[in-house]
Amino acid sequence: MKEQLEQIRAAAKQALSGAATGQDVDALRVRFLGKKGELTAILKQMGSLSPAERPAIGQLANEIRADIEQAVAQRMRAMQEKATAHRLQRETVDITMPGKVSPQGCLHPVNLVTEDLIAIFQSMGFDVVDGPEVETEYYNFTALNVPQDHPARDMQDTFFLGDDLLLRSQTSCAQIRTMETRKPPIRVICPGRVFRADEVDATHSPVFHQCEGLVVDKGITMCNLKGVLEQFAREIYGPETKVRFRPSFFPFTEPSVEVDVSCAECGGKGCRVCKDAGWIELLGAGMVHPNVLRACGIDPEVYSGFAFGIGLDRLAITRYKISDIRLLFENDLRFLSQF
Numbered sequence: 013m014k015e016q017l018e019q020i021r022a023a024a025k026q027a028l029s030g031a032a033t034g035q036d037v038d039a040l041r042v043r044f045l046g047k048k049g050e051l052t053a054i055l056k057q058m059g060s061l062s063p064a065e066r067p068a069i070g071q072l073a074n075e076i077r078a079d080i081e082q083a084v085a086q087r088m089r090a091m092q093e094k095a096t097a098h099r100l101q102r103e104t105v106d107i108t109m110p111g112k113v114s115p116q117g118c119l120h121p122v123n124l125v126t127e128d129l130i131a132i133f134q135s136m137g138f139d140v141v142d143g144p145e146v147e148t149e150y151y152n153f154t155a156l157n158v159p160q161d162h163p164a165r166d167m168q169d170t171f172f173l174g175d176d177l178l179l180r181s182q183t184s185c186a187q188i189r190t191m192e193t194r195k196p197p198i199r200v201i202c203p204g205r206v207f208r209a210d211e212v213d214a215t216h217s218p219v220f221h222q223c224e225g226l227v228v229d230k231g232i233t234m235c236n237l238k239g240v241l242e243q244f245a246r247e248i249y250g251p252e253t254k255v256r257f258r259p260s261f262f263p264f265t266e267p268s269v270e271v272d273v274s275c276a277e278c279g280g281k282g283c284r285v286c287k288d289a290g291w292i293e294l295l296g297a298g299m300v301h302p303n304v305l306r307a308c309g310i311d312p313e314v315y316s317g318f319a320f321g322i323g324l325d326r327l328a329i330t331r332y333k334i335s336d337i338r339l340l341f342e343n344d345l346r347f348l349s350q351f
């Protein structure tokens with residue numbers, strides 16, 4: 013029996029030294045020390061020993077059990093240490109490696125001029141309002157005093173969506189929505205996208221950007237309009253900039269004007285940028301037509317106002333000397349990353 017016990021000890025130690033995983037070690041523990049294990053099987057035969065032999069064999073069996081238990085624990089610990097070392101090695105971060113640099117984005121030129129424009133008008137006390145891009149004929153035309161037979165109402169000029177809906181062809185709709193919800197004094201601008209059924213070329217795009225402006229109060233005159241626009245033009249193009257009004261026509265203003273600024277490139281002498289005119293056409297404006305005020309429940313005998321509509325793409329093009337409007341919509345990163 014003594015020999016059998018020593019054989020078990022030797023077999024257990026050898027098997028343990030060859031165990032490759034924690035599961036292997038555990039299986040060996042069960043095999044040698046478990047209830048149905050080899051050591052237990054031997055101990056069960058103790059009854060057949062003489063009382064004189066028992067103490068010595070019992071002591072040896074206990075010693076071997078302790079020995080195998082220790083060997084199991086040792087092997088388990090060694091394996092865990094190896095696993096930890098392996099994991100640490102795998103998770104090592106080399107802090108001397110160069111980092112991954114994400115390319116930095118930049119603002120689109122139209123957004124750049126829009127942000128500047130908003131800051132300039134906010135400094136003059138204007139609020140920024142927003143309006144839907146899908147509009148009804150009423151807001152885009154009727155309330156703005158655009159006659160039923162006006163060519164802009166033609167399918168060729170405006171994108172109609174059916175059911176009285178259209179893609180707004182101008183931000184002027186914001187005038188009506190504002191006057192319906194606010195009472196004078198009103199001072200708002202509304203920058204946004206507008207849509208027209210135009211062919212794409214160097215100066216036209218079916219989608220472009222405008223900013224509407226509206227001021228309504230008692231005693232508003234064209235002097236206020238000129239003062240505000242002059243201030244705006246000087247902030248955008250420089251303090252020497254001159255502004256001139258030319259008579260024009262819009263259904264929603266009376267009188268109506270086209271506003272030019274002196275060419276910032278040549279100072280008015282004439283150059284390539286202004287096509288030798290010395291002036292650059294900037295926007296349309298005028299005094300709000302009494303019919304428009306009336307459509308919004310504002311008494312034109314008490315209140316007056318001015319409105320203007322600025323083309324933001326044109327503003328970006330003249331400011332950054334961009335030769336073709338299509339560049340603004342093609343999203344070529346080589347172009348966009350210059351701003």
Ligand code: DAH
Pocket residue numbers: 181182183184224225262264265295296297298299318319320321322
């Ligand atoms: N809505 C006009 C356009 O798209 C621009 C405009 C002209 C707006 C005169 C105005 C205005 O508010 O008073 O061409």
